[in-house]
Amino acid sequence: MFLADYHIHTSFSIDGEAPMEDMLLSAINKGLKEVAFTDHVDFDAKYYPQPDYDSYIPVFNTLKEKYKSKINVVFGVEVGLENTWADKINDFTSRYPFDFIIGSSHAVLTKDLYFDQKEYFDKKAKKEAYSTYFRELYKNIHSCHDFNVYGHMDFVSRYGMYDDNSLEYKDYADIIDQCLKAIINKGKGIEINTSGFRYGINNAYPSMDILKRYKQLGGEIITVGSDSHRTADVADHIEYAYDMMKEAGFKYVSVFRKQKAEFVNIDK
Numbered sequence: 001m002f003l004a005d006y007h008i009h010t011s012f013s014i015d016g017e018a019p020m021e022d023m024l025l026s027a028i029n030k031g032l033k034e035v036a037f038t039d040h041v042d043f044d045a046k047y048y049p050q051p052d053y054d055s056y057i058p059v060f061n062t063l064k065e066k067y068k069s070k071i072n073v074v075f076g077v078e079v080g081l082e083n084t085w086a087d088k089i090n091d092f093t094s095r096y097p098f099d100f101i102i103g104s105s106h107a108v109l110t111k112d113l114y115f116d117q118k119e120y121f122d123k124k125a126k127k128e129a130y131s132t133y134f135r136e137l138y139k140n141i142h143s144c145h146d147f148n149v150y151g152h153m154d155f156v157s158r159y160g161m162y163d164d165n166s167l168e169y170k171d172y173a174d175i176i177d178q179c180l181k182a183i184i185n186k187g188k189g190i191e192i193n194t195s196g197f198r199y200g201i202n203n204a205y206p207s208m209d210i211l212k213r214y215k216q217l218g219g220e221i222i223t224v225g226s227d228s229h230r231t232a233d234v235a236d237h238i239e240y241a242y243d244m245m246k247e248a249g250f251k252y253v254s255v256f257r258k259q260k261a262e263f264v265n266i267d268k
Contacts, residue, residue, distance in 0.1 A: 004034040005226050005235050006223040007038050008228050013039040036074035037075070039056070042106055042107070075097065075100070081137075083136065099258055153206050173213075189221025192245065204241055211245075223253065224241040250266070253266055
């Protein structure tokens with residue numbers, strides 16, 4: 001089986017715990033055929049210092065060459081999309097030769113869901129907080145142009161401050177469908193992100209209902225990522241994600257070359 005982990009953070013990310021080479025060796029030892037390093041770039045300077053790409057790119061290129069006979073390594077990035085900072089984001093993504101860009105919603109109305117958790121969720125009913133998240137996600141799709149897949153698109157539930165943080169597709173179907181249709185119409189895709197298993201969700205992002213709806217609406221581009229920040233989590237629940245794809249009706253996983261999707265048979 002062709003296994004690829006397209007969401008890996010290294011110590012170049014503010015929250016990464018291991019050097020790039022250690023993460024790569026973990027991927028090789030776990031039998032992966034391909035990985036994308038996707039270190040964080042967010043535009044709230046209070047919380048997210050950006051990687052120094054003058055230092056990053058030489059390290060990446062050296063490791064890509066060193067291990068090319070064992071694994072293919074893709075130059076990626078995870079960009080925190082926020083329509084407030086769209087001009088800065090679009091300028092950044094045009095400056096480097098990324099093969100793959102994850103766009104993720106880490107902040108809503110400039111409130112970071114982790115650092116500003118209480119400020120964002122306090123005094124909001126769950127329906128209001130989650131609906132606002134998806135409305136802003138929809139705006140991000142239209143204002144931030146250079147991303148290839150939307151990352152963990154329903155992960156707002158990770159940070160909810162409610163007795164029941166669950167997020168059911170049926171409760172937000174109208175706005176989620178608008179987001180999925182916009183992603184498809186713009187030639188973008190989504191990812192299956194398995195980090196929910198490490199954060200008490202006991203599932204992947206997005207939920208199976210959202211994944212099936214993406215397929216029903218004509219979605220084809222889909223990547224799988226562990227969202228790992230340490231070596232132990234590389235490839236975490238990757239095969240589970242592939243099983244999700246099969247159940248939803250997908251036969252191919254996407255890989256990227258110069259931000260162009262290619263399709264690999266899941267069972268290859």
